Amino acid sequence: MDAYSDISKKKFHGGFPPNVKVIKENFTIRVISEIKAEDQIYIDSSLTDQVQNVKKFMYRGRIKVFKCAGQVLKIKSLEDQSFYAIRKEIRDNCRKKYGKMRVNVIEQNVEILKGNQLKKGDLLLIPKHNQRNNNYKLRTRDFVSTISNYIRNEIPEILNFTKELFRWFGYYLAEGMVLFTSNKRYEKKCRGISFTININEKKLAKEIVCIGEKVFSIKPRLIKIIDSHAYRINFYSTQLGELIYCLFNTGSSKKRIHNYLISAPNDLLKELINGWLKGDGWVCNTKDVVIGNTTSIELANQFYLILINLGELPALGISAHKNQNRKKARELGYYLRHNLYNIRLYKNKNRSHRKQNKSYVFSPILDINCKFYEGYIYNLELQNSKSFQANYVLVRS
Numbered sequence: 241m242d243a244y245s246d247i248s249k250k251k252f253h254g255g256f257p258p259n260v261k262v263i264k265e266n267f268t269i270r271v272i273s274e275i276k277a278e279d280q281i282y283i284d285s286s287l288t289d290q291v292q293n294v295k296k297f298m299y300r301g302r303i304k305v306f307k308c309a310g311q312v313l314k315i316k317s318l319e320d321q322s323f324y325a326i327r328k329e330i331r332d333n334c335r336k337k338y339g340k341m342r343v344n345v346i347e348q349n350v351e352i353l354k355g356n357q358l359k360k361g362d363l364l365l366i367p368k369h370n371q372r373n374n375n376y377k378l379r380t381r382d383f384v385s386t387i388s389n390y391i392r393n394e395i396p397e398i399l400n401f402t403k404e405l406f407r408w409f410g411y412y413l414a415e416g417m418v419l420f421t422s423n424k425r426y427e428k429k430c431r432g433i434s435f436t437i438n439i440n441e442k443k444l445a446k447e448i449v450c451i452g453e454k455v456f457s458i459k460p461r462l463i464k465i466i467d468s469h470a471y472r473i474n475f476y477s478t479q480l481g482e483l484i485y486c487l488f489n490t491g492s493s494k495k496r497i498h499n500y501l502i503s504a505p506n507d508l509l510k511e512l513i514n515g516w517l518k519g520d521g522w523v524c525n526t527k528d529v530v531i532g533n534t535t536s537i538e539l540a541n542q543f544y545l546i547l548i549n550l551g552e553l554p555a556l557g558i559s560a561h562k563n564q565n566r567k568k569a570r571e572l573g574y575y576l577r578h579n580l581y582n583i584r585l586y587k588n589k590n591r592s593h594r595k596q597n598k599s600y601v602f603s604p605i606l607d608i609n610c611k612f613y614e615g616y617i618y619n620l621e622l623q624n625s626k627s628f629q630a631n632y633v634l635v636r637s
Contacts, residue, residue: 254321254355254637255295255617257303260630261313261541262620267369267502269541272618272630283625284634285367285599293621300614304355307607308364309593310555312581313541313631315364318617319356322636324627326350326602328361343595346602352636360608365634366601369549375504376401383486383498384479393458393477401504403511408451409488409501410515411435411444413539418481418490419474430481435473439464444518445471456480493578496538502546509546516543530585533559535578543583545632548601553592555584603633 258273265280265288275281275294283289299318306315330349334341346363353362378399399405412433419432437445449460452475463472484490487498501512513532521532534540540556547554560580586592595602620628620637627636 253619254635255297255299255318255619256321256630257316257613258616258618260316260618261632263369263545263629263632266499267542267545268499269538269545272620273616275618275620281620281622281628282367282369283622283628286369287625289625289628290623291620292623295619295621296616298615299617301612302610303613304358305609305611306355306358306364306605308603308633309606310553310603311544311632312556312558315631315633316611316613317355317630317635319354321355322352323355323358324350324365324634324636325353325358326363326365327353328359328363331361331363331604341595343597343602346595347597347600358605358608360605362605363602364605366548366603366632367629367634368551368596368599368601369545375500378500380479380483384482386478386482393456393475393480395456395458395477395479395483399455401508403508404451405455406501406504406508406511407515408448408455410512410517411448411519412484412488413495413497413512413516413534414519414521415448416484416488416490418485419476420481430478430485432474432476432478432481433484434475436465436468437471437473439469439471445473448473493535494538495534495536497542502542506550510550513543513546528587528591530587532583532585534581534583537579537581540581540583547583547585548632551596552585553589553594553596553601555586555592557582557584600634 256272258271260272261269262272262275263269263282265282275291277291277293279291280288281291302319303316304319308315326346326349330346331341334345350365378401380395380397380399412435415435415437417434418430419434421429421431435448437448452458452460456475456477458475458477458480461474461476463474465472487501489495517530517532520534521530523530544554544556558579559582562577562579593604622628622637627634
């Protein structure tokens with residue numbers, strides 16, 4: 241290290257590179273470099289606090305890189321950054337005494353350890369958030385800009401939150417896209433939404449049609465695409481297209497869930513995920529694991545956060561990297577344009593290396609490395625607290 245980094249370390253304690261994720265009060269996930277003073281962020285299990293100051297300085301030297309079980313996002317930090325952790329020795333003693341890792345023992349042995357004190361096998365804490373706004377309806381005109389008496393297929397002004405509606409939203413996240421007009425007078429005007437369903441998934445196609453007709457009072461057009469062995473289900477409505485575009489975006493790598501929906505009741509969020517898994521998920525019978533795939537890193541992280549809050553132990557990983565030549569595409573010479581992320585859910589949670597209680601998931605460190613880093617380092621100063629979440633993990637500010 242040079243003298244410049246030494247001066248920085250004397251002035252500041254700990255910190256992270258600019259791409260570390262922070263969870264804001266409304267469940268949006270932002271990199272730490274985008275956080276501003278007066279932002280409300282999650283600091284611990286279901287607790288929020290206001291950011292008073294964002295510390296930022298240049299650094300040139302060594303940083304730590306931690307890989308935790310179940311997370312595709314590695315945690316990068318300065319060596320003197322503090323973490324809430326349980327030492328590996330506590331796990332080992334617990335297994336030796338009781339034959340398994342007991343949550344009531346490990347949760348009583350949380351310490352604050354520096355990054356250079358952590359080692360492989362130590363447990364880091366991931367807080368759960370049960371704070372909900374209990375939204376039970378959606379006013380569509382808050383999300384739709386096109387309001388006219390001359391629009392064909394207007395949608396209801398109020399949508400009541402139901403399990404059917406959220407399951408239909410899940411189908412869109414798996415199989416849907418927004419349709420735009422080809423009229424050059426409009427820069428980007430929505431004209432509806434479309435689902436593409438495999439020709440053998442007749443039950444799924446029927447449910448998409450039935451729920452769409454029931455909720456939005458729009459009869460879709462079904463198109464059979466013989467070459468692709470698929471059905472295309474098109475709901476033509478400018479307002480519906482704008483609503484879905486605002487709530488979920490479009491394009492497989494750009495989809496995400498609006499924060500208004502992420503704070504919905506748990507039973508509805510379960511249906512949202514179930515709908516997505518019906519379209520983009522499959523069951524690995526050999527390992528008793530349910531796996532869902534998406535090319536949207538933002539959507540993958542949102543599902544990961546929702547599932548943790550629901551008491552699941554999801555594992556977020558990468559199935560294939562960008563530009564990788566895979567299976568059927570190999571014959572045609574196609575390459576992936578985006579990374580393909582997967583979320584794995586074990587039906588038997590005891591198979592997971594992680595444990596949980598009502599407030600936290602305890603996730604073991606799988607690997608620790610050091611790397612050279614040159615650039616900005618960030619840390620947050622909060623109004624009432626000394627902790628926040630960095631890449632989901634509870635850290636000391």
